[in-house]
Amino acid sequence: MKAPSTINRLFVKLLLGFWLCSSLIIAFMAILPFLQHSHDQLPLNDKQKHVLKRTAKHFIEDPELLDNPRAIKRLNRHRSPDGKYLKFYILDEQSRVLNHNKVPRTFREFLLISEEHETPISHQFRSELIFGPYTFIAGEQQYRIYCRVPDNHPRPWFFFFSDNKLLTALIAMLMSGALCGLLAWNLGKPLRSLKQSSNALASGDLSSRVDKKVAARGDEIGELAQAFNSMADAIETMINNQQRLMGDISHELRTPLTRLQLSLALARKKEQGSVEIERIGYEAEQLEDLISELLTLSRVTISNSENKVHLELAESLSQILDDADFEAEQQQKQLDIEIPESISLDHYPKSLSRAIENVLRNAIRYADSKVSIKALQQGNEVLVTISDNGPGIDETELEDIFKPFYRPDSARDRESGGWGLGLAITQAAIKLNQGSIRASNVNPQGLQVSITLPVKMKS
Structure with a gap:
């Protein structure tokens, strides 16, 4: 098996995924102030310098204008070439504004920002542009002049995040969750496929394999899928060889037995009969029955040659139900049959009939007085239940009774002299029909065997 490259390692994928996710979000949040700074703050251009210099020229030539409030206020009547009113602010050496009683918040902000720069700048606020200062001397004092102009210049879309920090944090959390969710899905999907295949293999479906796309992944999950498929191949081969060997041995034993x-x-x-001869004959018949059961189990498990048909369940079971009814009557027991004729499904009639016959005959044998067999269609499945009011089976042995040669200690089978193969054959036949079977005790006493069959079998 080829080892995955370093970049396909699961550890590297997880590390890169979380690292990139967090790094991108942190970088985006960190770069916003720099983007805003570079967009909003620029050096003065020639046009702005000219406006400030031209306005300051009036006060340089006539310093007394600075003592005339009307003359200063007339500055705010000036318009820019595009028709917008220009508002000027003149500050003395003590940073007092000479021409306005009230100073807007944006201008106070700009004063703080401009103090951090050695050269004049312009700053774009949400709805206005402020630029300056231009320093000039009028009389014997130094003054600074600034200009404020309404400007609804559109801002880049990403400044929305800078102005809405709470919403930005929420969006970052959602993006982080989405990226981490995508990574988790990428890792979880093949693991779910592996789990489904494992469960199928554990339930007896030896043909179950992990999807080829999962096995083709270049990371540890792909390696695990390949290892699982190799293990499943080995298990299927071993079980099939074992069952084939059992069938071959059983077949070969028939020659000396014959x-x-x-x-x-x-x-x-x-006329050479004796007690010993009769005993040998009895044991030969027992051996014949055992070999017959083993061959039946082998045929049902690995060499079924029966054709699948779509048929009414009642029709497939009609003969065994008639035989069971007769057998129950001979033993003075009641058999209740509830199988609607409307239930039909894909199945192998011979193997399914044999399976249900085994369970039904056991129920009749061990029932005190009453046996029932019912069928009910539930969506895409048919549930067949066979119940009796016999002694039941110990709870710890309910799953083991379907194993070959297993005979419970509480044994309903101990007195029968059976080989413990009947229910193993039943389970193999039910699995051949892609169904499942389980046993449970019922109150106040008795055993119930439930068989679930799909309405339409997979090809």
Whole structure:
């Protein structure tokens, strides 16, 4: 298996994902003030210098105008070439504004900003532009002049974030969540696929494999998927070989068993019967039954040759239900059958009938007086339940009764002399029909076996 490159390592993906996410958001938040600073604050251009210098010239030539409030106020009647009123502010050496009683907040801000610069600047506020100062001497005193002009110059869209910090923080959180969610989805999706395949394999679906797209990933998850598929291949091969070996051995045992039975028949024909001969004959019949059960289990598990059909459930089970009804009647037990004729599904009739027959005959054998078999369609599934009012089975053994050769200690099967293969054959037949089977005890007493079958089987 080829090791993933360093860049495809899961650790590197997680590190880069979270690092890039946090770095981009921090960088964006940090760069906003610089962008705003570079956009709003610029050196004075020639046009602005000319406006300030031309206005200051009047006071340089006639310093007495600075003592005339009317003359100073007339400055605010000037207009720019585009028709906007210009407002001038003249400050003395003590930074007192000479021509205005009230100073707007934006101008006070600009004074603080301009003190941090050695050269005159212009600053763009939300709805106005302020530039200056131009320093001049009138008489024997030094003055500074500034200009303020209404200016609704459109600002770049990203300044919206600078003006709405709370909303910006919320958007950053959402973006961070979205990026981290995308990373989590990228990591979680293949893990969910791996989990589904693991559950399917654990439930007995030996053909379950992780999707090829997941296995083709170049990181550790891809390596894990490839390892899982290799493990599943090995398990499927091992189980199939084991089951095939069991079938082959069972088949080969039939040849010496047939010779043994033939020899017994010849001995009986020659009237050489004895207690020992009869015992050998009995054990040969038991061995024949065991081999027959093993071959049935092998056929159902790995070599099914039956064709799948879409048929009414009642029709497929009609013969075994008639036989079960007769058997129950002979044992003076009641059998209730509730299988609507409207229920039809894709299935293998022979194997499904054999499976339900095994469960139904067990229920009749161990029931005290009553057995029931019911079928109910629930959406895309059919639920078949077989219940009896017999002794039931210990809760700890309910899952194990479907294992080959398992016979519970509480045994309903101990008295029957069975081999513990009937329910194993049943489970194999139900899995062949892509269904599931489970057993549970019912109150006040008895056992219920539930079989779930899909209405339409996967091809």
